Amino acid sequence: MKFVPLKSRGGNYLVVASNVAWLRSDENGQTKIGIVGSTPLLVEGNIEDIAALISVD
Numbered sequence: 001m002k003f004v005p006l007k008s009r010g011g012n013y014l015v016v017a018s019n020v021a022w023l024r025s026d027e028n029g030q031t032k033i034g035i036v037g038s039t040p041l042l043v044e045g046n047i048e049d050i051a052a053l054i055s056v057d
Helices: 047-054
Strands: 003-006 013-016 020-025 030-035 041-044
Touching: 003 041, 003 047, 013 041, 020 047, 030 047
Parallel strands: none
Antiparallel strands: 003 013, 020 030, 030 041
């Protein structure tokens, strides 16, 4: 199980990479992350950077 630290303007998250269902670009250089069984998270960073962080090897 791979945990990924993600920064947010409202606080930081530690997300299990395999639980990420989708990514969507949002305003102000942020990305929404769809989590299986949960509501989306809004995190700092563009979609390409977030995708690189959560890629499962």
